[in-house]
Amino acid sequence: xxxxxxxxxxxxxxxxxxxxxxxxxxxxxxxxxxxxxxxxxxxxxxxxxxxxxxxxxxxxxxxxxxxxxxxxxxxxxxxxxxxxxxxxxxxxxxxxxxxxxxxxxxxxxxxxxxxxxxxxxxxxxxxxxxxxxxxxxxxxxxxxxxxxxxxxxxxxxxxxxxxxxxxxxxxxxxxxxxxxxxxxxxxxxxxxxxxxxxxxxxxxxxxxxxxxxxxxxxxxxxxxxxxxxxxxxxxxxxxxxxxxxxxxxxxxxxxxxxxxxxxxxxxxxxxxxxxxxxxxxxxxxxxxxxxxxxxxxxxxxxxxxxxxxxxxxxxxxxxxxxxxxxxxxxxxxxxxxxxxxxxxxxxxxxxxxxxxxxxxxxxxxxxxxxxxxx
Amino acid sequence: xxxxxxxxxxxxxxxxxxxxxxxxxxxxxxxxxxxxxxxxxxxxxxxxxxxxxxxxxxxxxxxxxxxxxxxxxxxxxxxxxxxxxxxxxxxxxxxxxxxxxxxxxxxxxxxxxxxxxxxxxxxxxxxxxxxxxxxxxxxxxxxxxxxxxxxxxxxxxxxxxxxxxxxxxxxxxxxxxxxxxxxxxxxxxxxxxxxxxxxxxxxxxxxxxxxxxxxxxxxxxxxxxxxxxxxxxxxxxxxxxxxxxxxxxxxxxxxxxxxxxxxxxxxxxxxxxxxxxxxxxxxxxxxxxxxxxxxxxxxxxxxxxxxxxxxxxxxxxxxxxxxxxxxxxxxxxxxxxxxxxxxxxxxxxxxxxxxxxxxxxxxxxxxxxxxxxxxxxxxxxxxxxxxxxxxxxxxxxxxxxxxxxxxxxxxxxxxxxxxxxxx
Numbered sequence: 001x002x003x004x005x006x007x008x009x010x011x012x013x014x015x016x017x018x019x020x021x022x023x024x025x026x027x028x029x030x031x032x033x034x035x036x037x038x039x040x041x042x043x044x045x046x047x048x049x050x051x052x053x054x055x056x057x058x059x060x061x062x063x064x065x066x067x068x069x070x071x072x073x074x075x076x077x078x079x080x081x082x083x084x085x086x087x088x089x090x091x092x093x094x095x096x097x098x099x100x101x102x103x104x105x106x107x108x109x110x111x112x113x114x115x116x117x118x119x120x121x122x123x124x125x126x127x128x129x130x131x132x133x134x135x136x137x138x139x140x141x142x143x144x145x146x147x148x149x150x151x152x153x154x155x156x157x158x159x160x161x162x163x164x165x166x167x168x169x170x171x172x173x174x175x176x177x178x179x180x181x182x183x184x185x186x187x188x189x190x191x192x193x194x195x196x197x198x199x200x201x202x203x204x205x206x207x208x209x210x211x212x213x214x215x216x217x218x219x220x221x222x223x224x225x226x227x228x229x230x231x232x233x234x235x236x237x238x239x240x241x242x243x244x245x246x247x248x249x250x251x252x253x254x255x256x257x258x259x260x261x262x263x264x265x266x267x268x269x270x271x272x273x274x275x276x277x278x279x280x281x282x283x284x285x286x287x288x289x290x291x292x293x294x295x296x297x298x299x300x301x302x303x304x305x306x307x308x309x310x311x312x313x314x315x316x317x318x319x320x321x322x323x324x325x326x327x328x329x330x331x332x333x334x335x336x337x338x339x340x341x342x343x344x345x346x347x348x349x350x351x352x353x354x355x356x357x358x359x360x361x362x363x364x365x366x367x368x369x370x371x372x373x374x
Numbered sequence: 375x376x377x378x379x380x381x382x383x384x385x386x387x388x389x390x391x392x393x394x395x396x397x398x399x400x401x402x403x404x405x406x407x408x409x410x411x412x413x414x415x416x417x418x419x420x421x422x423x424x425x426x427x428x429x430x431x432x433x434x435x436x437x438x439x440x441x442x443x444x445x446x447x448x449x450x451x452x453x454x455x456x457x458x459x460x461x462x463x464x465x466x467x468x469x470x471x472x473x474x475x476x477x478x479x480x481x482x483x484x485x486x487x488x489x490x491x492x493x494x495x496x497x498x499x500x501x502x503x504x505x506x507x508x509x510x511x512x513x514x515x516x517x518x519x520x521x522x523x524x525x526x527x528x529x530x531x532x533x534x535x536x537x538x539x540x541x542x543x544x545x546x547x548x549x550x551x552x553x554x555x556x557x558x559x560x561x562x563x564x565x566x567x568x569x570x571x572x573x574x575x576x577x578x579x580x581x582x583x584x585x586x587x588x589x590x591x592x593x594x595x596x597x598x599x600x601x602x603x604x605x606x607x608x609x610x611x612x613x614x615x616x617x618x619x620x621x622x623x624x625x626x627x628x629x630x631x632x633x634x635x636x637x638x639x640x641x642x643x644x645x646x647x648x649x650x651x652x653x654x655x656x657x658x659x660x661x662x663x664x665x666x667x668x669x670x671x672x673x674x675x676x677x678x679x680x681x682x683x684x685x686x687x688x689x690x691x692x693x694x695x696x697x698x699x700x701x702x703x704x705x706x707x708x709x710x711x712x713x714x715x716x717x718x719x720x721x722x723x724x725x726x727x728x729x730x731x732x733x734x735x736x737x738x739x740x741x742x743x744x745x746x747x748x749x750x751x752x753x754x755x756x757x758x759x760x761x762x763x764x765x766x767x768x769x770x771x772x773x774x775x776x777x778x779x780x781x782x783x784x785x786x787x788x789x790x791x792x793x794x795x796x797x
Contacts, residue, residue, distance in 0.1 A: 010620050011655055011667065020616040029451075047613050053451060056479055060444050063437070063476070067448015070435060093438050116673065144692075177668040177694055178652075180659050183617055220433040220449060221457040223412040228427065230436040232420075239428045240436060288692040362695040 008183040015040035015078075015175040017148035017186075018104060018168070022076050023048045024189040025156035027102060029075040031055055031064050033083060036116040037172035038106040041078035049076070058083035062090030062101075069099035070229055072194065072219035074160060078104040081123055082113055088130055091165050093231040095131060095254065098207070098215065100159035100166075104152075107171040107284075109360055118360055119172035121284050121334040127167055127313055128343060135255045136314035138162065138262055141169040143269075143287035143308050145179060149186050151310055154265060157192045162261050163214050169312060171285045171334070173362060200224055207250055208236040213257040259314050267310035270322060276303040278372055279326040281319075283309045283340065286332045286363050293368035304372065315343050323353070330371050332356040332363050379404055379411050381429050387422065390576070392545035392569025393492055396464075396553075397426050400490060403554035404460065414460050417446040419473075421466035422499050423492045432462075440465070440472025446487050447480045451607075460557065461487040468497040470528055471506030477528070481535035481562045485605045488556050489564045491528055494571040495587075502574030509591030513578040525591065528566050533598040537562040541597040544584055545569035555597075561604035568593070621779045623659040627772050630661050634687035635767060636696040638716070640709030641754050643671060643680045647705070649782075650754035651682030656779060657762070657772035658686045666694035679712035686767065699723065702738070703761055705745045705753040707731060726761055728753065748787065748794050756791045763795060 019030075019041055030045030031053045032038075046052040051073070055061040058079060065075035079087065084105055094101055105127070109118040130137050138158050140151045148170070155168040197204055197216035204225035209215040220227050228238025233247050241247035271294065282290035287308045294306045307322055323329050323344070329352055331341045338355040345353070356363055356371045379401035387394040404414055411431035418424040420439035427434040437445040446463040453459050470477060470491050477489060495512050497503040502515035507528060511520040533540045538561025543552045545567045556563040568588050570576055579587070588595065613619065639654070641647045648669045655665040666685040672678040683696045697716070700723040704710050710717075710727070714734050717725060721737035729742040743760055745753040762770045777783045 007622055007624055009623050009625070009659060010617075011623060011652070011659060011665065012617075012620060016616050016620070023616075044616055046610060048616050050609075050612070051451065051607075052609060056475065059441070060476060060479060063441050063444035064448035064451060066437070067435075067445050067450070068452040070449055071452025073452050089438060090441070093441075097435075097437075117670065173668070173694070177666055178655070179667075179691065179694070180623070180655070180663075180665045219452075220415045220435065221453050221459050223410070226412060226431065226433060228434045228436075230427070230434075231438055232436060234436075238434070238436075240425070288694070291692040362693070364695055364697060365693050 014148040018152045019044040021152035025153035026192045027074045027076040032077040038078035058086035062087045076102045080108045094165045096231045098163040104168045124339040136258045139167045139313035153189045160192045205236045206238045269308040271306040276305040277327040278304045281307045282332040289365045293365035329353040390572040399550040402550040417442045418464045423464045440469040444476035463489040467493040467507035468505040481532040481537035484561045491566040494569045498571045539563040542566045625662040627661045636699045637684045637701045638699045639703045640681040641705035642708040646754040647680040653776045654758045656776035657768045660772045679708040703757045
């Protein structure tokens, strides 16, 4: 981040930062349906992306995106739970086909239609279970305007480099609230290069991967090599198979690819304080309240550290390692069931970990402070 | 020698299956039209038709059941004119039932793709169940007495939706000329090829002939044409940078606030509440403050309340929620109703309220003023200017400058408002 510049102060929302960042980092198409609270992303996507298509529904959205991706584009959409629910089978398809795309998931209060204009953090467990077979779907989260910029660019990079759908997880209050912001703080974003198979001499196998576990991509709109793209179980040639070894190895590779390669995309903030025995953990919108809570507690003499996870899935092992160093851990999340805690510890929640949750309203800093002091 | 579209003439279909005929005559038609194998992107999905992939020398994309028309549409959207590719979608009658909307959408937009519906009157791969395209009276494993309903007329539907070219053909003999005609269109084309699944259809409907089944179902063989032009990409005006055009708000006045304050401004939809909140936030920014601003209103945005929450602070603001505000500005009954609860929770702070409204219970200092006297549309702006005058937390000059930044100075009757405030 650069020094503040007086001439670049603006009143801005996170949606604008996300779309601009995605466009600069390589996204070139926005496809979608304007579902609240993702509608500002839709508006900005229509203005900024080279190609904008308004789809009649979210199944069509994902199918069109997959088709575009097969021609070498990096398509983006933005949605909330009702739309994402419709997309799930097609997200699995794109994952199996290894087609890059970014889905900005703006959380709102559910279940079902819930409250369209009310924020929430209730979709993490859904994302953890999105892929049949338990394959990990990469999920990065925003916890500030800086993240709207940085994590959006990383989402494009992961999508392109790992050839996979990526979810950028955010929520209503993060993308619709306007805040004063200094644009001079923003780092430059480099467009992620789309590296394609370039040999003309040899046979191209669309699902043959090297040590990096990611097969070389070729779009279907070229004429040098035959490209086969397949959502069903397939071999390295992209031909449908029942369960032979080559096909099973390919399906296993998809799991390993994301799990191993996401080590390169581990993002979190750990604001450690010496002598602190208490750790507050919060991601997304609740990270803002947690920052205030921690600052106030420190001002009153309490030693406390703050962990803000940004890489949420696959869940990095580092978070559990950090937690081990603290006697008291408070997880704050705008849900009623501690979804991050469930991911970390399942049904075996350690006794020193407590939870601050809420539904229908943002968690306030005082609520986190109260839990720490209880 | 030009490479054939098909790797083999020995296709993996049951004896007598029309899918074999469709594959051979589709590829023959494409070859006769001069397409090389890699000029063709063959999109298939789930169903017996989809196992053709491995026999093709074209590009092949194998997707989800019923979604191949949408997937093919997506590929089409990604093509450039000079790519000279032909997108061919193969789909079964079951898939066409599942993804009917996708076919309709591609027809409505008149996308330059060809959909070949393999209508063998039932879901073949899953055990011979009735589909949405099964003809009336045709027996399947889920309707042994015959389908009691008429099937969709996919040709009429797509024609009405706007498809350039639609045809229905019997899957008998050489149908390559029919296929060729469909592939050669500029715009959306669909061919419904009628066939009887040899595994389920023939066994459950012995002695029935294809022609008789099609005729008795009232599905005439023929072609339907619209003269509408094919899809052309029409993109709205684009911006190269979303951050360039938003107004910069430089620090221009001395800071007027040393602690954080939260403020709620509320009135009725259409009375400028959100604009006024935006001006107030920018005016605060002009004095070097950090701000947040968010709006809330009913889903029917044109009626009912309109509430804005604004935080002002000399420090960076992280949490922007407001539970009990420091100050509330109410300009209408809708605004009062929406905020009564939190006004009643105020034990200090200030409540600015239009003088026409009944006073709610509150521990805040109450300041009454006729905000609506300058017209309902200007009540909210009147309120923030009055608020600035009374509190000094932002200055009226900063609000005027914010109005200039927004290019709205000449749209607000400032003289009238100033007069009302002086009075």
